[in-house]
Amino acid sequence: MTGWLIFFFTLFLASLGFASYKSYSKNRSSDDFMLGGSNIGSVLGFLTFSAALFSAFTFMGMPDFFRTHGVGAWIFLAVSDALMVFMLIWFGYALRKKASQVGYKGVAGFVQSCFQNKWAGYLVFISSFLFLIPYVAIQVRGISIFLSAAFPDLIPDWGWSAVLVVLMLIYSEIGGLKAIMYSDAIQGVIMLAVIWIIGLTCLSMAGGLEAGLAKVEESNAALLSLPGPKGLFSSPFLIASAIAIVLIPVSQPQFTTRLVVLKSLKSVHKMAYAVGIFAILVILPTAFIGLYGAVKYPDVPTAEFLSAALLFDQASPVAALAVVGLFAACLSTTNAQIFALGTELRSLLSGSDKGNMRITQLAILVFSLIVLGFSTIMSDELVMLARVSFAGTSMIAPVVLAAVIFKNPPKSLLILSGLALTYFVLSLLGLVPAGFAGLQTDAAMYCILIPVSAVIMIAHHFTQKNTHEA
Amino acid sequence: MKSKIWNIIVLAVLIVSVGSFLFLFVENKVTPKLGSVPFVFWTGLLVAILLVGLTYLGSVFFPHDESKKV
Numbered sequence: 001m002t003g004w005l006i007f008f009f010t011l012f013l014a015s016l017g018f019a020s021y022k023s024y025s026k027n028r029s030s031d032d033f034m035l036g037g038s039n040i041g042s043v044l045g046f047l048t049f050s051a052a053l054f055s056a057f058t059f060m061g062m063p064d065f066f067r068t069h070g071v072g073a074w075i076f077l078a079v080s081d082a083l084m085v086f087m088l089i090w091f092g093y094a095l096r097k098k099a100s101q102v103g104y105k106g107v108a109g110f111v112q113s114c115f116q117n118k119w120a121g122y123l124v125f126i127s128s129f130l131f132l133i134p135y136v137a138i139q140v141r142g143i144s145i146f147l148s149a150a151f152p153d154l155i156p157d158w159g160w161s162a163v164l165v166v167l168m169l170i171y172s173e174i175g176g177l178k179a180i181m182y183s184d185a186i187q188g189v190i191m192l193a194v195i196w197i198i199g200l201t202c203l204s205m206a207g208g209l210e211a212g213l214a215k216v217e218e219s220n221a222a223l224l225s226l227p228g229p230k231g232l233f234s235s236p237f238l239i240a241s242a243i244a245i246v247l248i249p250v251s252q253p254q255f256t257t258r259l260v261v262l263k264s265l266k267s268v269h270k271m272a273y274a275v276g277i278f279a280i281l282v283i284l285p286t287a288f289i290g291l292y293g294a295v296k297y298p299d300v301p302t303a304e305f306l307s308a309a310l311l312f313d314q315a316s317p318v319a320a321l322a323v324v325g326l327f328a329a330c331l332s333t334t335n336a337q338i339f340a341l342g343t344e345l346r347s348l349l350s351g352s353d354k355g356n357m358r359i360t361q362l363a364i365l366v367f368s369l370i371v372l373g374f375s376t377i378m379s380d381e382l383v384m385l386a387r388v389s390f391a392g393t394s395m396i397a398p399v400v401l402a403a404v405i406f407k408n409p410p411k412s413l414l415i416l417s418g419l420a421l422t423y424f425v426l427s428l429l430g431l432v433p434a435g436f437a438g439l440q441t442d443a444a445m446y447c448i449l450i451p452v453s454a455v456i457m458i459a460h461h462f463t464q465k466n467t468h469e470a
Numbered sequence: 471m472k473s474k475i476w477n478i479i480v481l482a483v484l485i486v487s488v489g490s491f492l493f494l495f496v497e498n499k500v501t502p503k504l505g506s507v508p509f510v511f512w513t514g515l516l517v518a519i520l521l522v523g524l525t526y527l528g529s530v531f532f533p534h535d536e537s538k539k540v
Contacts (some may be wrong), residue, residue: 071508073509079514082522093536213506225508225510226510234497270523287511
């Protein structure tokens, strides 16, 4: 396998190098560097959005989720993603319209301008920092678990994490957002191809769909229905997950920024349904891998199942492609998130263009080092940690939505989202009760956050109307 | 006309999503199967495809244009 691995890695690294070279420009402004010149087409847009969305969490987490919790994993991610892409049609339009009026350098700066309040920007930045750092660390952790299991004596866990972070830093610092988008496109294509090859191989090794499902029905029939053998996929869990995922483009800045930098609304709309198709195509084979796991490796630990299903049970070229594909998937999400944190910081700075760019590049380096440290202390539950990140950032969604919808957004939403975010963080730290009324924290918070935000927005709409009429 | 179709599409998405969580994605339901595929999976797949199809229609019939580039 080593020969194949060297071959595919060389090809992959060469394409990343080419992407950085094509994107590098000596006299670029910070807008060129951070926002890719805001002139991205629909094909590149859809590939970069998809690659940022689907990552180690999909590649490794979803097969394990299907294996452990059953078919409800499809509703958890695929149905939620399909709802999310529909949201992009309206949100993309409203966001771009407002961004053309007040300017856009990042979500934090944008919200700060709309609310005319610096705390609004800080709230968005704090939420991004608190929940993107662990999310990036999940990706890095994911790849290091897999590579350590695959090559136990080569280098330690943290060595793999360091390789990933250094590689990402080199090409993002050279080429900026455009290099990241080109590399996302390459990584998206690799990921889709690899996951289908592995998915079909696993399906065939499970004895085909019919035989595989029959074996699962015999051994653990609860995998074939909701809520799954461990009772995870209850209705409140699935509905809360759907809300958190639908709000990803609103509350996770790496996606919000991608909607703004596309060259036209048409490109955003084409991108929306293309991402939906990509989501179905990329999640379906993870169900096949999960089915294979449920048949052949029902009780082994996650790392053992993944290294067997993705690597040791595959032919050498496929196994080598899996390593490169997983590395690519992980890299694309990691760089999108770290770079987004840099973009958010820059949008709050007020100095000279050159000075801001230098500070941002330095901040990206610092964020990467924090991620590297964090990745060594993360747990192995990739999907659940990703879900916490989605739910955590969604607490500030009312603020971003109000900034997009209203000319003078209601400041009471800043207090509401601030309180929701604080409670969510405190519940994660175990300082306040996690959830209430029999619901998990996020589902319980949505029961308060959504109706109260709606009442505030509707009341504000009529107050503004009356003020204008008077 | 475009605006009317867009409103119908939004309504369809709401009905499909709320209806799915209320009537399709219910606990301990395995049958009717499609071939050998359990109920939750094939209906989930169908709902996801339907929602992406509605997204495509939404992109065609979205009633607003943007006046200038960002």
